[in-house]
Amino acid sequence: MSEQRTELGDLGEFGLIDRLTKNIELVNSSTILGVGDDAAVISISDDEALLMSTDMLVEGVHFNLMYMPLKHLGFKAVAVNVSDICAMNGKAEQITVSLAVSNRFPLEALEELYEGINAACKQYNVDLVGGDTTSSFSGLIINVSVVGRAKKSDITYRSGAKEFDLLVVSGDLGGAYMGLQVLEREKEVFNANPNIQPDLDGHDYIMQRQLKPEARQDIIGFLKELDVVPTAMIDISDGLASEILHLCKASNVGCHVYDEKIPIDAKTSMTAIDFNIDPVTAALNGGEDYELLFTVKQEDFDKIKGNPNMTIIGHMTHANDGIYFVDKNGSAVTLKAQGWKHFE
């Protein structure tokens, strides 16, 4: 090993990935796209391609078994992978599940986990086709890999957004983050006094957003029905701000995103205010909503306008114009990401 020591915390997740993948050489003609989007793209025929992605969930980093039921965890592990295929405008078809698990789990616990995995497979019409099961000396680790399919002409890359395109988001944002805040608060209360029952009343919606996120496969269906092929797409795992920056960087465009347009559910807002958090901050920087962020051509405006499942939150500009967040007073500030930071 060389003498040099560069701390991972100084690089951040994306800096690390850039460093580790810079020497990759692609040799197979079937590889259309490797690292750098929500999924890799692999040619399987003249007009069809396979989409491939993978996600690892680590106990203590991505989930806490103190409040994450194993069934929900299984569901989520599949949903976040299906979401990656949705973000390419494709249909997930097969998954594999790798599991490292310590002896402290009985079979019944793993059966609960698989109940969630099977429920998600059923919901998204995905087949569980393989996996690996091994022991672990520490926590539970789940790695799901997914393959999906799309017509080559339908595939949406992060890099396809053009100046003047509209920026659209599905569903509403910030709920998963506020759900996590409530769970963390109740965990603290429980740790201080295990006799106090957790108070999750009225928090059903944001609990579900955190504990059982859905892949927006329905949006992919709606877009097909509307005959809209997005020019670019990404799923929102790290917070809206971070994903907008990814889209703009990959597409080499700028963006104006409007504070007042960002869709936030009333329950998310109320909880945020309770916690002295600006709801828009929760939407911009809270992660794990797994909504889809995409761009469409101006001429598709009429097809999208007023659709209850999608909200136009901004538009793309020339790269030189920068990436701006426009607040309710019309003041524009440069958009910054403060999403999930691993290795810190």
Next chain:
Amino acid sequence: MSEQRTELGDLGEFGLIDRLTKNIELVNSSTILGVGDDAAVISISDDEALLMSTDMLVEGVHFNLMYMPLKHLGFKAVAVNVSDICAMNGKAEQITVSLAVSNRFPLEALEELYEGINAACKQYNVDLVGGDTTSSFSGLIINVSVVGRAKKSDITYRSGAKEFDLLVVSGDLGGAYMGLQVLEREKEVFNANPNIQPDLDGHDYIMQRQLKPEARQDIIGFLKELDVVPTAMIDISDGLASEILHLCKASNVGCHVYDEKIPIDAKTSMTAIDFNIDPVTAALNGGEDYELLFTVKQEDFDKIKGNPNMTIIGHMTHANDGIYFVDKNGSAVTLKAQGWKHFE
């Protein structure tokens, strides 16, 4: 969670997998085969299929960083996945790599790991097309998923062996296990007195078998050149005995395997004798050789006979005849597996 508690150690790895996968329902017509072979099989055209597999390597379970250089670990993580595709008689084309890593690793350590990953990709003509990198509060975990391709008519399942087929193994066996014994011994010596240099002299071959196993992609090429399509195939990750039992069970056949035919390198034998281990026991029950075990029709005997890369070690019988190990004196005993046992 239910009140019942079934310990994972009582089930074993294969018992656990059986229990967890028993409720799987396959819904996509593209899924030709799910769980149960070295790789899943997914249809991509009338005559071609995709092969998909995944393997997780866990620090402290599958490797010990005290003697496993990170570069070798990266190579091995790819090689064991490529081996799964070889075991289906296919060609690996793309992989994803998921990594959970603690802050104690500097960037330079992960760059070493990726050097090994990239070296294996180059050797096997595989493209690294995606992954996930996250933090871990404990050890290093690597999950590699692989997709490969094969003509549907070339794919070899575990289930295709027939009575009278010949049982063939590539390369030689037991080396990886004896390499591990030497490394474990030197670790003990080092732990007792860190000033003593490890004594690995003369153990190059078995060290390499343990630390840098190769996927036998070359064997797949040789078989094509010989115009032999095996009737069944599996790779040897858990020891010859365990894999023979898997093949026989999946194919519903019996088997006679001959002690004196089992290929063992002289260096493996000498080390085994040094350790008071029967070399054949190392071959039968030591894992991680990643050689290929396959069956061919009697009529292919002339094509295989005398080939330095393959050894005929037995033949398949009727299921009712049982699975026997025939020793040098001609005595037959029922073959038992004592391969790797996780969860114990």
